[in-house]
Amino acid sequence: MxxxxxxxxxxxxxxxxxxxxxxxxxxxxxxxxxxxxxxxxxxxxxxxxxxxxxxxxxxxxxxxxxxxxxxxxxxxxxxxxxxxxxxxxxxxxxxxxxxxxxxxxxxxxxxxxxxxxxxxxxxVGAGVLGSAVSMDKQAMKAALAGAGLALVPYVCTQAEELSVAAHREALLNRIEAELSYPCFVKPANLGSSVGISKVQNRDELLQGLSLAASLDSRLVVEQGVQARELECAVLGGTALRASVVGEVRFDADWYDYDTKYTEGRSTTLIPAPLPEAVVETIRSQSIQACAAVGVTGMARVDFFYDDSSGRVWLNEINTLPGFTNQSMYPMLWEASGVTLEQLVHELLESAGQ
Ligand SMILES: Nc1ncnc2c1ncn2[C@@H]1O[C@H](COP(=O)(O)OP(=O)(O)O)[C@@H](O)[C@H]1O
Ligand SMILES: [Mg+2]
The missing domain is CATH 3.40.50.20 (Rossmann fold)
Structure with a gap:
């Protein structure tokens, strides 16, 4: 019945x-x-x-x-x-x-x-802790670094450090001592590349920090790396599994808002052409990353990969990744043998586990 x-x-x-x-x-x-x-x-x-x-x-x-x-x-x-x-x-x-x-x-x-x-x-998806930690790039990086996962070098700061001239100079000095240009300046709690600047010198750094500070009180500055951008989808209740690995390629210097959302400016390669060992590193680090931040249910974990040195850095975890018919998350599962029909059913089945 x-x-x-x-x-x-x-x-x-x-x-x-x-x-x-x-x-x-x-x-x-x-x-x-x-x-x-x-x-x-x-x-x-x-x-x-x-x-x-x-x-x-x-x-x-x-x-x-x-x-x-x-x-x-x-x-x-x-x-x-x-x-x-x-x-x-x-x-x-x-x-x-x-x-x-x-x-x-x-x-x-x-x-x-x-x-x-x-x-x-x-x-469906991650709980309160996993969602909140993954959303805030400062908290996420602390949890991932604590779990021993490789991240690009970064500096955390708060918007209020910019408001007093003496603190501002000290902050710029600290960033320049720890990182080299180009750097990426990011508000900690946005998405879709909103408020992010790639900066090449001290003036641009200050401009980037001011822009990010107008959007969020918590900021992150990262060492820029020349790298391919890889993504892996994770699914399941308490027992998570990882999809094949995909790659985003685009005709821009970096994956900014316009490039992300203008049709035809980016393409996806699924699976990404990669050595098997890199695929396995990314799949296993995706699961480790979810454990580190307390994510269950669903996530897309994004990486940088420098194919000249073979280095892999974890960039971020997205707990409610884009799910359009052009989005990486459902496409990665489709390529891993999980159809859209099965995927949404599995996500509902894993809810509350
Ligand atoms: N450290 C970095 N080195 C090189 N490129 C970066 C770096 N950080 C960010 N980017 C570029 O900016 C894009 C958006 O950054 P990301 O941290 O993923 O922000 P969002 O959460 O808004 O997606 C990345 O996809 C990449 O193209
Ligand atoms: Mg991103």
Whole structure:
């Protein structure tokens, strides 16, 4: 006898710079949840979070997914409620498992995961700790370095160090003593390359720090490396497994926002052409990295690889990686023998483990 379907709450959109990508990711997730046996297994309750953080129920969410872009003012009931979470929309009380498809702050950083914990309901992907640690590049690097994983040399600082001239000079001196140009200056808590600068000298370093400090109070400066960019997908409950390794290539100096999101400017190679030993290093370090930051469920782990020296450095862990039909995460699993239909099912099966 067929059992009744499980009600899955698919939450997308969100109060972050990656709102538009989230809508595209959710289209792919929903497509996967309607494929084959999933259609009988799952009943979907769609929830859309607008750019101001308001939560909207199934009908508005479905329209956003169908259109592929955020609602205009006339699509939403007026007057609008205040911004932010004001409680679950109608229909959400039937949800028994949550599937967040949100990228960046407010979705990938442990905040929504905390809400699901408070509701005592299972959800797809990493928990509060793994999400929060992976989101903050300072915390992530500390955890990864503590686990003995190789990272490019880096310096952490806080925005307030820039506000007093004497501290600012001392900071620039410290960075120049520890790293050499080019360096990458990053806000610790954004994504999609937003607020990142590649800098070649002290003036640009200060400009890069000021830009990053206007976006986040926590900053990281890294030694720039000349390297290929490799990515590996991780999946599972407490027992994680790693996919084949993929590579991103692009026609730009580095993988900045425009290059990431302009069609045709980057290509993916799956699997990446690599010596077997490098593939194995990357796959095993991906699992070790997830253990180091407390990530279960799902992650995409990104690396730099210098093929002239053979060195591998771990760059970052993304706990809610892009899930569009062009995204590395589902494509890496497809190439590893896990179809989209199986992938979304496995992610739901691993929720709460
Ligand atoms: N230390 C570095 N050396 C060389 N390139 C880097 C370095 N750090 C970042 N980059 C470039 O900037 C891109 C974005 O940096 P990343 O830390 O992955 O930020 P985000 O979390 O926004 O994706 C990388 O994909 C890479 O192209
Ligand atoms: Mg990145």
């Amino acid at each position: 067929a059992s009744s379907p499980t009600n899955v709450g698919v939450v997308f959109g969100g109060c972050s710079g990656e709102h538009a990508v989230s809508i595209r990711s959710a289209q792919t997730v929903v497509h996967g949840l309607n494929l084959g046996a999933n259609r009988q297994r799952y009943q979907l309750v769609l929830i859309y979070i607008d750019r101001d953080g308001r939560w909207w129920g199934h009908d508005i969410a479905e329209k956003v997914l169908t259109n592929g872009y955020p609602p205009t003012g006339s699509d939403l009931p007026q007057p609008l409620p205040g911004p932010g979470f004001r409680g679950l929309p109608a229909g959400a009380d039937s949800v028994s498992i949550w599937y967040p498809v949100l990228h960046g702050p407010n979705g990938e950083d442990g905040t929504i995961q905390g809400l699901f914990e408070l509701m005592q309901q299972p959800y």
